[in-house]
Amino acid sequence: MKALRSEVWIFLITTVFLVLVTPAYWFVTDASDEGGDWTGTSALVMTTLLAAMVTWYLGFQARKLDERPEDRKDGEIVDGAGELGFFPPYSWWPLWNSLVFGVLVLGVIFGWWLFMIGCAFGILTLSGWVFEYYRGVHAH
Known part of the structure; x- marks a missing residue:
């Protein structure tokens, strides 16, 4: 299996952090009672799911792409030179x-x-x- 790209690692660490913080926040704010903070807990759950979704997508795409120069330790700036794609001109x-x-x-x-x-x-x-x-x- 190919090594994970740096952006996948960033979102994976963020997802793990949110998985650990969300239940801790729920217990600290005592959201199980009627007067608890359900809004913050819900927001953290949604943020965790969003980070997990982005992690999954980037990991899925990383397996389909060839190695990029910026992923190599010995990569140089000149290795990434060339056609980058089509960028549209101005539009009204x-x-x-x-x-x-x-x-x-x-x-x-x-x-x-x-x-x-x-x-x-x-x-x-x-x-x-x-x-x-x-x-x-x-x-x-």
Whole structure:
């Protein structure tokens, strides 16, 4: 089995810490009684589950990837040079989508007619954002 990556170790240690702290917090705040702190205990349980989920995902992905230069003790910066991927250029579509979302929220407040107008514009702006690399300057 491959050695675990550093990010997996970080989340694994965090998960173990939270597994130990959560019951201790429950006992210290006496959450078993009616006046206890159920909110903090619930938040710690959810945080533990979230950390465990991220640990599992990163560990699952680490097994599928080849060794990275940053995981080796003798790795150099130059070993990681090369193509890193596609980074999209500027886009105005997120602005228009957020404005349409504002219209949708205001439509729920002021009237469903405004919400329906927002839905129509939402279809237009979301389609523009999804298909922006199929036409125009940045077409592939």
